[in-house]
Amino acid sequence: MMSKIGVLAVQGAFIEHEHMLRSLGADTVEIREAKDLAGIDGIVLPGGESTVQGKLLRSLGMFEKIRDMIRSGLPALGTCAGLILLSQGAVNDPSEYLGTLPVKVRRNAYGRQSGSFETRGKLVGEPFTMTFIRAPYIESVGEGVHVLARVDGKIVAAQYGHQLGLAFHPELGTDPRVHEMFLSWCG
Ligand code: GLN
Secondary structure, three states, rough: OOEEEEEEEEOOOOHHHHHHHHOOOOEEEEEOOOOHHHOOEEEEEEEEEEEHHHHHHHHOHHHHHHHHHHOOOEEEEOHHHHHHHOOOOOOOEOOOOOOOOEEEEOOOOOOOOEEEEEEEEEEEEEEEEEEEEOEEEEEEEEEHHHHHEEEEOOEEEEEEEOEEOOOOOOOOOOOOHHHHHHHHHHO
């Protein structure tokens, strides 16, 4: 059976995730309201603006629902703002996020002007082109979190069980390995 992946589509860069997932044979559904969450095998939280996304999730009545589904085992992939949403909060922002991924992040960690760049890093030891757009990085990780990538010593990718949080944007490139890893958890 084809996996049905929910892509949060309230704000931000969700189309690119859909294209990548579909190119790998998954079915996608845009999550715009709580009823769209029914029957999904995994969820993608895209880049965009984490404060806006968090507010929209609350006002649309999806915040607790998504949090509970991930806690109960729904695989989740969060990129950039999506990583912030999964996190236990940012050291430089008082907002409360889902907190299912036990990491603390720093928002807009690379400065506002020169905050966008591409670099050839290593993801789980393998070369990977990483695109950063006003990205956060991970300041600290809790127990059981696996660090998958660092750039200049800062953590930019982490895995905790069935959750994957990335500071960069694998959906903007052509390298499918991140989405393949995520889909392998989605049944
Ligand atoms: N700067 C955004 C935030 O803090 C994240 C940027 C992105 O998702 N590309 O929410």
